[in-house]
Amino acid sequence: MEIDKKLAELPLTKSNPKTLESLFGKSTIEPMWVADMEFEIAKPIQEALKKRITNSGFGYEYKPESFFASQKNWYLKHYGIELNKNHIIFSPSITTTISILIENFTSKGDGVIIQPPVFMEFREVIRNTKRSVIKNPLKLVGKQYQINIQDLEEKAIVDNNKVLIICNPHNPVGRVWTKEELKQIVTICKENNIILISDEIHKDIILFDNQFTSALQFVNDYEKIVVCTSEAKTFNLCGIADAMAIISNDEIRNSISSTFKKYNLGRTNALTRVALESAYNQGYPWLLDVISTIEKNSKSIECELENSKIVLIKPEGTYQVWLDFRKVYSDTKEMFVHLTENTGIGLNAGHWFGREGALFMRMNIATTNEKVIDAIKRIKKAVPTK
Numbered sequence: 001m002e003i004d005k006k007l008a009e010l011p012l013t014k015s016n017p018k019t020l021e022s023l024f025g026k027s028t029i030e031p032m033w034v035a036d037m038e039f040e041i042a043k044p045i046q047e048a049l050k051k052r053i054t055n056s057g058f059g060y061e062y063k064p065e066s067f068f069a070s071q072k073n074w075y076l077k078h079y080g081i082e083l084n085k086n087h088i089i090f091s092p093s094i095t096t097t098i099s100i101l102i103e104n105f106t107s108k109g110d111g112v113i114i115q116p117p118v119f120m121e122f123r124e125v126i127r128n129t130k131r132s133v134i135k136n137p138l139k140l141v142g143k144q145y146q147i148n149i150q151d152l153e154e155k156a157i158v159d160n161n162k163v164l165i166i167c168n169p170h171n172p173v174g175r176v177w178t179k180e181e182l183k184q185i186v187t188i189c190k191e192n193n194i195i196l197i198s199d200e201i202h203k204d205i206i207l208f209d210n211q212f213t214s215a216l217q218f219v220n221d222y223e224k225i226v227v228c229t230s231e232a233k234t235f236n237l238c239g240i241a242d243a244m245a246i247i248s249n250d251e252i253r254n255s256i257s258s259t260f261k262k263y264n265l266g267r268t269n270a271l272t273r274v275a276l277e278s279a280y281n282q283g284y285p286w287l288l289d290v291i292s293t294i295e296k297n298s299k300s301i302e303c304e305l306e307n308s309k310i311v312l313i314k315p316e317g318t319y320q321v322w323l324d325f326r327k328v329y330s331d332t333k334e335m336f337v338h339l340t341e342n343t344g345i346g347l348n349a350g351h352w353f354g355r356e357g358a359l360f361m362r363m364n365i366a367t368t369n370e371k372v373i374d375a376i377k378r379i380k381k382a383v384p385t386k
């Protein structure tokens with residue numbers, strides 16, 4: 001797959017000189033941090049958008065039956081899940097939904113459990129809503145992250161802890177939670193009346209022989225499950241995609257839905273609608289191509305790091321790799337500055353995902369194989385040898 005050079009000319013946050021300057025101290029760094037892809041978007045999406053742009057105007061729109069049909073097919077075909085249209089609500093973003101859910105179902109000071117190292121916005125949303133961040137850190141067993149079930153039980157039993165947010169596949173460590181692991185989580189939530197939010201934004205990027213299980217598969221056992229997802233990551237549409245929540249519990253869904261109404265957050269964007277519908281209907285071959293490029297990139301890194309002190313935590317899903325530098329550095333800040341200066345590459349520092357990520361780095365590999373190999377070689381060369 002060819003990287004589209006035109007992307008670099010777009011005003012992307014990823015390569016915004018001001019953002020790079022403030023994060024990395026340099027405006028010209030090679031950005032391999034934020035989770036945007038560098039692939040040209042799928043041709044059917046391009047065609048559909050072009051057609052829509054030249055087609056009459058942009059009046060108010062609704063999502064037609066054809067949209068829901070395409071979405072329903074996607075879930076059925078790829079996950080064996082029969083979506084109930086009445087359970088879906090749309091919002092501008094996943095974090096909007098999470099934030100509203102927290103406000104509507106917890107009180108100031110209540111605890112929301114997260115599993116760091118994890119997508120940093122979870123922590124921000126909890127803090128911004130004046131709730132307490134309760135950590136159930138993942139544990140690294142060998143080269144695989146696992147859920148600390150005993151610790152989760154201890155956190156879940158506390159009366160004030162009302163919500164658990166999981167990330168599946170997990171950003172940044174790349175785990176795809178197994179059915180058995182999810183079952184344990186759901187059981188704990190059910191026993192303690194905890195609302196489970198499962199952020200499944202990365203669900204379509206499943207690598208190698210791993211199998212994705214949606215938390216939706218457990219709603220018959222426990223209704224207080226909210227699945228937040230979007231196709232923004234899957235089809236590289238972060239600049240236009242919206243998000244959806246799938247909620248079978250009437251009370252939770254109605255409550256979130258009425259807040260959306262109150263703030264008029266439910267408007268249908270014509271381009272989003274068109275892009276998503278064509279992605280669901282015709283985007284799969286493109287996605288398969290992307291997944292095989294990501295797998296190739298991950299294997300190349302594994303190969304390059306074979307006898308290195310930098311350890312790859314092999315991703316099961318997502319297009320990020322999580323690199324362990326604990327054998328090379330002992331100070332997080334020093335590591336970040338040293339690597340940035342000596343590689344010229346901008347990676348996400350692990351501690352941005354919580355202090356549990358200290359001395360790790362996240363690298364975005366949704367780009368060409370040549371670029372990934374060049375980057376990992378530069379990183380290998382830059383690290384101190386002793």
Ligand SMILES: Cc1ncc(COP(=O)(O)O)c(C=O)c1O
Nearest residue numbers: 035093094095119171199201243
């Ligand atoms: C796990 C996870 N959830 C949510 C988002 C962002 O979603 P949104 O922009 O819809 O809030 C990201 C973006 O990187 C993510 O990694």
